[in-house]
Amino acid sequence: MEANSDRHFLLGDPGWWIGTEGLPPDFRPGELAPPITWVSTTPRIGNFGWCRQRLRPLAWPLLRPMAWAPLFLLLSAIPLLLPGRTPDDQITSLFFFSISWALVLLPILFARNAQPSSDDSLLSLPVDWTSLALASAVFPLHMAIDPMIGWISYALYWVAYLRTVQLVQAAMMTPSARFLLPIETGDWPGRLNPSWKVTSEKWSRKVLASVDLKNGRAIISGSSRSGHDFLSLAFLHKSGFVQDPFHDSCPGGQEMTELLADPLGIVGLQWPDSLIISLEEE
Numbered sequence: 001m002e003a004n005s006d007r008h009f010l011l012g013d014p015g016w017w018i019g020t021e022g023l024p025p026d027f028r029p030g031e032l033a034p035p036i037t038w039v040s041t042t043p044r045i046g047n048f049g050w051c052r053q054r055l056r057p058l059a060w061p062l063l064r065p066m067a068w069a070p071l072f073l074l075l076s077a078i079p080l081l082l083p084g085r086t087p088d089d090q091i092t093s094l095f096f097f098s099i100s101w102a103l104v105l106l107p108i109l110f111a112r113n114a115q116p117s118s119d120d121s122l123l124s125l126p127v128d129w130t131s132l133a134l135a136s137a138v139f140p141l142h143m144a145i146d147p148m149i150g151w152i153s154y155a156l157y158w159v160a161y162l163r164t165v166q167l168v169q170a171a172m173m174t175p176s177a178r179f180l181l182p183i184e185t186g187d188w189p190g191r192l193n194p195s196w197k198v199t200s201e202k203w204s205r206k207v208l209a210s211v212d213l214k215n216g217r218a219i220i221s222g223s224s225r226s227g228h229d230f231l232s233l234a235f236l237h238k239s240g241f242v243q244d245p246f247h248d249s250c251p252g253g254q255e256m257t258e259l260l261a262d263p264l265g266i267v268g269l270q271w272p273d274s275l276i277i278s279l280e281e282e
Contacts, residue, residue: 006225006226006274006275007277009053009225009275010043010051010052010053010054010180010275010276010277011023011024011026011043011054011277012024012054012055012056013056016054016056016057016060017057023277024054026042026043026044026045027042028054028175030175030247030248030249031052031175031177031244031246031247032246032247032248033246034050034179034246034260034263035260035261035263037261037262037263038050038263039263039267039268040179041271043275043276043277044276044277045276046270046271046273046276047270047271048267048268048269048270048271049181049268050179050180050181050233050268051179051180051181051271052177052178052179052244052246053177053178053179053180054175054176054177055115055116055175055176055177055178055242056114056176057172057175057176058111058168058171058172058176058241059172061107061110061111061114062107062108062111062168062172065103065104065106065107066103066104066107066165066168068103069100069101069103069104069161070100070161071100072096072097072099072100072103073096073097073100073101073157073158073161075096076093076094076095076096076097076100077093077154078093079092079093079096080093080150097157100161104127104161104164105125105127108125108126108127108168109122109125111241112125112239112240112241115176115241115242116178116221116223116232116242117178117207117219117221117223117232117234117236117242118236118240118241118242119236119239119240119241120240121240124238124239124240125239125240126164126167126168126170126171126239126241127160127164127167128159128160128163128164128167131156131157131159131160131163132157132160132164134156135153135154135156135157135159135160136153138152138153138156139153141153167239170239171237171239171241173249173251174235174237174243174244174247174249174250174251175243175244175247176241176242176243176244177234177242177243177244177247178232178233178234178242178244178245179232179233179234179245179246180223180230180231180232180233181230181231181233181266181268182228182229182230182268182269182270182271182272183203183229183230183231183266183268183269184229184269185202185203185222185229186203187203187266187267187268188202188203188208188222188231188266189265189266190202192209192220192264192265193262195211195259196209196210196211196220197209197210197211197212203222203229203231204222205221205222205223205224206221206222207219207220207221208220208221208222208231210236211259213235213252213253213255213256213259214252214253214255215237215238215251215252215253216235216236216237216238216239216243216251216252217235217236218233218234218235218236218245218252218256218259218260219232219233219234219235219236220232220233220264221234225275226272226274226275228272228275231264231266231268233245233264235250235251235252235256237251245260246260
């Protein structure tokens with residue numbers, strides 16, 4: 001299975017982008033090459049250097065379920081507005097309410113966990129936890145004080161949903177991608193310039209070094225594919241999603257630009273033929 005998908009390993013599956021015929025181009029709108037001081041390449045050139053690997057766009061796992069969530073959140077209010085029309089109004093309302101937030105939270109969590117080197121902190125998800133917690137804290141008061149408080153809580157859940165959509169949109173502004181460099185594992189130096197905090201002096205399939213930035217972290221990780229080992233460079237957004245470090249919308253901003261102005265000083269190996277695009281495949 002892995003060998004069959006090597007053809008799309010770097011460029012990404014053409015089906016991810018509407019209107020794309022054949023293999024995607026080496027550069028899509030907004031994608032930048034590393035600075036000229038870096039040794040870099042593209043999937044069609046190969047040879048030596050860092051190369052962009054596009055990851056699955058977040059629109060695929062997120063947009064459809066999150067678009068259905070408001071319907072179920074709306075349905076959760078109907079049994080309470082029109083009581084006595086279901087076997088159990090409260091259970092029916094809770095059922096629809098649970099579906100609505102499952103359609104929000106679970107796709108975000110699963111999409112992030114599917115990305116290599118993503119953050120696993122629940123609270124870093126692009127969710128408006130403040131409004132969500134406030135709505136949940138206010139809701140029980142409708143039983144002890146006034147039933148109208150329940151509708152205040154319901155309104156706050158709508159606020160939490162709308163703000164969560166905004167946070168997800170912000171996390172999707174920069175495409176999901178990282179840069180890979182094929183290496184011998186012994187080539188990992190275990191030390192970089194002082195800006196980087198090295199967390200492992202030996203290569204392994206985990207985060208090896210990072211730099212904290214305003215809107216997230218720059219990370220270097222170990223990765224493997226089809227028997228080949230790599231270093232991976234990416235921007236890890238504060239939401240925990242992996243983003244393209246060389247994209248004109250990267251939220252790393254000037255800090256990221258200055259950090260990556262100088263190469264990491266690791267030459268790497270020649271790209272495996274199985275992972276680059278040959279003329280016969282065009």
